[in-house]
Amino acid sequence: MTADDAATLGDRLIRVESEDAGLRRRYEEGTLALRERRLTPGQKALAWVGVPLDFALAAAMAYHLWAGPAEPPGWSALLAVAAAGLTAIGAWTLHVLLHGGRVPWRADRAFQALAVAAGLGLAAAAFQVARSLDDRRAALGMLAVAFVVAAGTGTGLAVEWMKRLRLEARIAALENELRLAELSRDVAALGRDRGDGRPRSDASPPPA
Amino acid sequence: MQRDPSPIRDEILVLKHRLGDPSAFEELMRRWEPRLLYYLRRLVPQEADAWDALQRTWMAAFRDLRRLDDPGALRAWLYRVARNQAASHLRAESARRPPADPVDPDDLPDLAWTPDPEDAEAVHAAIEALGPAHREVVALHFLEAMPLAEIAEVVGAPVGTVKSRLYHAKRLLRRALEAHEPGGGRRHDRR
Numbered sequence: 001m002t003a004d005d006a007a008t009l010g011d012r013l014i015r016v017e018s019e020d021a022g023l024r025r026r027y028e029e030g031t032l033a034l035r036e037r038r039l040t041p042g043q044k045a046l047a048w049v050g051v052p053l054d055f056a057l058a059a060a061m062a063y064h065l066w067a068g069p070a071e072p073p074g075w076s077a078l079l080a081v082a083a084a085g086l087t088a089i090g091a092w093t094l095h096v097l098l099h100g101g102r103v104p105w106r107a108d109r110a111f112q113a114l115a116v117a118a119g120l121g122l123a124a125a126a127f128q129v130a131r132s133l134d135d136r137r138a139a140l141g142m143l144a145v146a147f148v149v150a151a152g153t154g155t156g157l158a159v160e161w162m163k164r165l166r167l168e169a170r171i172a173a174l175e176n177e178l179r180l181a182e183l184s185r186d187v188a189a190l191g192r193d194r195g196d197g198r199p200r201s202d203a204s205p206p207p208a
Numbered sequence: 209m210q211r212d213p214s215p216i217r218d219e220i221l222v223l224k225h226r227l228g229d230p231s232a233f234e235e236l237m238r239r240w241e242p243r244l245l246y247y248l249r250r251l252v253p254q255e256a257d258a259w260d261a262l263q264r265t266w267m268a269a270f271r272d273l274r275r276l277d278d279p280g281a282l283r284a285w286l287y288r289v290a291r292n293q294a295a296s297h298l299r300a301e302s303a304r305r306p307p308a309d310p311v312d313p314d315d316l317p318d319l320a321w322t323p324d325p326e327d328a329e330a331v332h333a334a335i336e337a338l339g340p341a342h343r344e345v346v347a348l349h350f351l352e353a354m355p356l357a358e359i360a361e362v363v364g365a366p367v368g369t370v371k372s373r374l375y376h377a378k379r380l381l382r383r384a385l386e387a388h389e390p391g392g393g394r395r396h397d398r399r
Binding site: 007008009010011012013014015016017019020023024026027030031033034105109164167168170171174175177178180181182184185 | 210211212213216217219220223224226227228230233237242243245246249255256259260262263266267270322323324325328329331332335350351352353
């Protein structure tokens with residue numbers, strides 16, 4: 001049985017219809033946009049305002065750490081993490097803007113990873129600050145901040161992880177079902193071929 | 209009962225798309241593009257409109273596929289999205305569309321007739337001569353061998369109306385094919 005013999009009416013109808021190559025090309029160029037999303041003009045304008053502010057704030061923090069009065073170690077860590085986080089976010093936004101506001105899927109993922117790392121870093125730094133504070137009330141307040149940031153980041157991560165696990169389990173089950181379905185289809189086709197008296201591709205020659 | 213491999217593969221691709229695998233959606237597009245384009249070209253008058261509607265179908269599908277509750281229902285969902293996109297081209301015409309067929313669909317006999325795949329070219333030409341409502345149901349029926357209930361879900365009409373449209377479309381097609389090949393009408397019977 002050739003592939004053409006097996007083609008359904010639907011397959012043949014599709015084959016019969018001619019298409020304009022120019023229209024197809026234009027369509028394919030259009031679908032490239034699915035691999036990325038574009039910032040709206042409003043978002044772009046906001047980003048252009050935000051990037052210099054972002055870098056200026058990061059630079060001010062870095063300068064304060066370098067040349068400012070000595071801070072307790074916890075505060076220094078908090079400032080360092082915040083400066084690093086702001087620099088990373090600014091760099092990411094600038095990268096997107098310089099590429100015409102296009103955000104490819106990988107850049108979105110990178111931003112998510114960055115947000116998680118920044119959240120955990122901020123929580124750790126706030127915890128250090130809480131430990132270094134002498135005022136008990138202020139220390140408890142800072143500890144609460146550390147807890148809320150860590151819990152928020154952790155919950156987000158856990159929910160994402162659970163969702164992925166559930167989806168991966170469903171995919172694994174479906175892949176098993178697919179293998180079974182393909183196997184039974186092949187067996188049925190083999191049975192049909194035998195019934196038709198057609199030679200099988202792996203048929204050995206009859207004994208002499 | 210063992211399912212057909214093709215919908216299982218689609219379901220896997222939908223779940224992989226939800227996991228964030230960019231190649232899964234591209235694979236879905238590759239698998240569905242020819243059939244959706246054929247369907248859309250039966251709905252809109254110009255080929256360029258069909259390509260535009262197909263592009264917008266993918267945009268909408270990419271955005272909303274994560275919200276599809278049952279990935280197993282992808283086929284009807286995709287056709288419905290495509291139909292909605294074509295409808296925006298046809299809004300003006302749809303106001304002038306004739307009302308539902310006056311015949312009571314429950315009185316219609318089942319027309320199990322299906323043309324021979326060998327006659328695809330003649331069938332394609334005959335489908336073009338049908339009205340839009342008939343063209344649509346017959347395209348879904350021949351492309352996908354869709355059951356009436358699923359076609360009704362796609363076109364947003366009662367099953368009875370779909371049955372009636374399919375009955376009339378097949379009758380017209382059969383007549384056109386018999387006229388196309390005088391004396392060879394019996395050859396088209398495939399029950």
